[in-house]
Amino acid sequence: MTQRKSFGSDNQAGAHGAVLSALARANLGDAVGYGDDPWTQRAAAALCTAFGARGGAFFVFTGTAANVLGLSLLLRPYEGVICADSAHVNVDECGAPERILGSKLLTVPAPDGKLTPGLISAQLADRGDEHRVQARVVTISQVTELGTCYTLAELKSLGEFCRAEKLRLYIDGARLANAAAHLGCSLADLAAQADVLSFGGTKNGAVGAEAVVVMAEELIAHVPFLRKQQGQLASKMRYLAVQFQALLDADLWLRNAAHANAMARRLADGIRGAPGVGLWQPVESNAVFASLDPAHIARLQQDWQFYVWDTTAQVVRWMTAYDTTEADVDTFVADVWRTAQA
Amino acid sequence: MTQRKSFGSDNQAGAHGAVLSALARANLGDAVGYGDDPWTQRAAAALCTAFGARGGAFFVFTGTAANVLGLSLLLRPYEGVICADSAHVNVDECGAPERILGSKLLTVPAPDGKLTPGLISAQLADRGDEHRVQARVVTISQVTELGTCYTLAELKSLGEFCRAEKLRLYIDGARLANAAAHLGCSLADLAAQADVLSFGGTKNGAVGAEAVVVMAEELIAHVPFLRKQQGQLASKMRYLAVQFQALLDADLWLRNAAHANAMARRLADGIRGAPGVGLWQPVESNAVFASLDPAHIARLQQDWQFYVWDTTAQVVRWMTAYDTTEADVDTFVADVWRTAQA
């Protein structure tokens, strides 16, 4: 437990009160296990409506699990996944895709974390060559690991490219809510080009819940078996489902994300002009990537929890959460200024 | 949501109030993610103490995940797992061990769900033959899938046999609490022979939490990586940990299990003598396996939720839970009698 508000990660925040209340409300009597209960059916239906999904929505426990399950719907054993080299599936999942799917990741350097048709094209030269893994899925993160967002136009262009090239599109949506808030669009707008995507609850105020949203009906028959095999079938499913219901009710998910984004904006605005402090990426979500002097980083970390993103580039990542207050930001900004001017 | 108390499974019960309260208490401020928080450290330490484990205790989300993680600590790719043919890992995990571990299960018919040194021996003939999977781990369930318990003497004999044969012993403890309550022994007594075991929280009143307890220190270095790779690393780990803390406090786990066992005992006693109703297995936990006429099964299922275990043998499984009341049991027993005498 940190005394001051953490800027380390949005998953260091606790759960929103509405989520805990929903758990308590669901705790009445028995429910058939494994999702055959009214809470799960209602929440899944609500997600399908929100995403415009003809397939279905399925709850799992972690972001890594959501990505592995989602990708496992789309791949044969010899097929590969094109992703940015900074992608969570490539960097932060301890090799789960390779180990659980057996698939190779075909990584592309992407300075702003975003793939483009041009970057993807370069990975398609070897199609048909039996010595080479066959590219089959493109996966993007929305919000990216660098805090940037694909615009709707960029998504459309990627979707069209993928369909033309017979590639499937998977979206890692651990922070999809923040993208919707930033772009001012609906979840359905974000999902329109995707075959499968994840929708993160944990970083948006849940205790711990992620959803895999399957857009096309023909893919869903496999999900129950793959989810079970991958250790992600909750027996008391209602407690996952109601977390999402709480976030969906009255668009709490959007309010949480919009607030977190606004706090990142406030932070970025606050440090503008501080000597030696620069923004490394545009602020398009609840992350601020800033470069500053290593000595200043060290001094700030004495009092504040945040991560150094890149030691050689001297870049830090400051994350805000749904429960970060204006006062939290202002105190932190003042400390950044004090440090920078020392 | 079933109106009458379900006898379908102990995972159809809700969560114990103390578990929900613990979630609320943990929901204060920020915590570093992935288990580097005081709640997780306290609960893990408490589990190690209770089990006499020099290694560590690690939280995961489901029983299948606990089994896969536990077994993955003990196996090389060409090594196999000896288990009863009725074992959960063999029957009820959609092939997760084969798929995630790549390991073959070497199954042994065991009429009461229990392995013996003699039954295991028969699987050891091919050691050293490169054409054959090499037996390396023995896995038992305590309570077994048939509701029976290994006595401490049986466990000791299995442990000695395994050590003599250089086999590792894994215990699937999804209902370990019920075994401790039945045998009147400690968790450390149950764990004494094992290399790794799971300890189920979900069926004991948790929202959803299982622990993997690693007895020996030399095995734990691998756990964090394997848990992450298998999609089981909770970012907001505190909410898993405090569920176990709530169950450990004042031995709630034991009281829950003892109560569920007593209700099964009451049920079994209640139906004794009902025409055409027989016990298929001794009642040594919170499960009653009974054989009865298919027509009577169908009639009872109109009003009550429970599963037919074996259609050809006409065996049903009635599970009790920590929150099954004497009145629940008595109403059900009366219905069994009414049906049996119809």
Add this chain to the structure above:
Amino acid sequence: MTQRKSFGSDNQAGAHGAVLSALARANLGDAVGYGDDPWTQRAAAALCTAFGARGGAFFVFTGTAANVLGLSLLLRPYEGVICADSAHVNVDECGAPERILGSKLLTVPAPDGKLTPGLISAQLADRGDEHRVQARVVTISQVTELGTCYTLAELKSLGEFCRAEKLRLYIDGARLANAAAHLGCSLADLAAQADVLSFGGTKNGAVGAEAVVVMAEELIAHVPFLRKQQGQLASKMRYLAVQFQALLDADLWLRNAAHANAMARRLADGIRGAPGVGLWQPVESNAVFASLDPAHIARLQQDWQFYVWDTTAQVVRWMTAYDTTEADVDTFVADVWRTAQA
């Protein structure tokens, strides 16, 4: 090198002279690697014609590899393979199917090594249950591991059952030639019900070569990639292909198999009436399974190479090969009589 003819296995025989000659003939100048050469194309086409395959024929190095490649064409990760408990894939491949495919084998006790629609049916109860591996492929061995053959009527009945139940049929044909010789039918007759099958060259006089024959066109697109990924793509493919060409030319494969079968028949006839010697299985190929006194087994093994199949049942396996002579058999038979009467 054994002095006397081995009855241990048909893979202990050397290569047929025609196969070695074919290797020498193919050793002229360069050839494009990986199968894009005239020898490979001719041999693959000849196999397709012989089997009536619209798909294709693909060469690999070992029987285990052929089975794994063949099955990998037919399975999704959560789907299982129904097989006899004595099947080579279950017993003799060191867990390759579980490890490489990730699939569970659903084994059926089959006293004569042969599956029937009835035996298969018992494995289909759990279809649709997400906790259970979903049966998708039936694999049979023709000749079986117990030396028995499915009749064409039995094959037809299995094929019809599989199609009705939406199950795929894979045939492990490591000794398919011996089955054709025994049944007096064509390879196409044997393949008619199968989706994919293997055709063994190694036990039929090759240096080392197996073929995977894919009956249906829609499956072949995946083969090149899966074969490469599984380490079975020969760079100098012509040397695999010409082995099969040599066996196909003038039906050498059939003559080799018919001769081996005749030698087994001669052996079985020869020992008829020897005291304490019984046939354990009907002789329908080049294997004789006999039961005899353990002391007699030990005495015979001092002079002859063969394997004890089942120590508790005191059953031995005597295999003949394409190059076993009548004199070899007669000398051995005389020794069996001498031992039995001692």
Add this chain to the structure above:
Amino acid sequence: MTQRKSFGSDNQAGAHGAVLSALARANLGDAVGYGDDPWTQRAAAALCTAFGARGGAFFVFTGTAANVLGLSLLLRPYEGVICADSAHVNVDECGAPERILGSKLLTVPAPDGKLTPGLISAQLADRGDEHRVQARVVTISQVTELGTCYTLAELKSLGEFCRAEKLRLYIDGARLANAAAHLGCSLADLAAQADVLSFGGTKNGAVGAEAVVVMAEELIAHVPFLRKQQGQLASKMRYLAVQFQALLDADLWLRNAAHANAMARRLADGIRGAPGVGLWQPVESNAVFASLDPAHIARLQQDWQFYVWDTTAQVVRWMTAYDTTEADVDTFVADVWRTAQA
């Protein structure tokens, strides 16, 4: 079959006469299968002596299979393999390492195909972080895919670095013979720093045979099982073993490699000064990487078989083999000049 000598790959050459003769000599009578025969034991012992290996030598069929088997001895599931981005395991094995081992490759851009301690260091930052694959094995190719060789001093420096960092060193030696010939050193010199390495026979005049040489005794217990599970256990092993025996006898392997290298040297010398033709990499084995005008590439390919290595850089690869003659080279060189001057 190409009319003119192919410069496409050393695996397009046929087998050396001595190898075919050895096959014929081994084709006498029966031999116990799976390697328990005198030919296999002799050849394995000869390889161990040549490499100074205390462990053992094991025969497999393909280079991909050798790499997968070798790496599988050295890795736990969550451990990764550091390799050059141009490595065969990364580019040319259709994802076999990811699929069969489940391991992630941690690739490093290496302009000349060679890793250095400095390049490897950059991959070690995340050791101990459970979110990241843990680097455990360094794999290098000797000769590299770009035709370059590590010097003995470079190997020593890599070996010392790996031991200091507790990393294992695997050498992909598909063209190890060419490296020995180029460096004028023994196989033992090349193997001295490695834990496991492969030794290619196929590109050196074999019909098709590769060896996995295990330097340390403590690793070999696992090999037989892993080889079988990976589909690489030859039943008629003698025919793999004698190919290596033929190459080892009177250092045929070295004479073959030295000749191929000399032909590459002759080719490189011959084209020196041809207009618009440049060497892209130093010639340190049997490969010549040259850059030339795309129109000239196309014209040459009308008459000659070779591969374009890099379309954007306009680089071609010309490989020589053990049976490439001086006349073959001179004719080709003349054509290059003619084309370049056209």
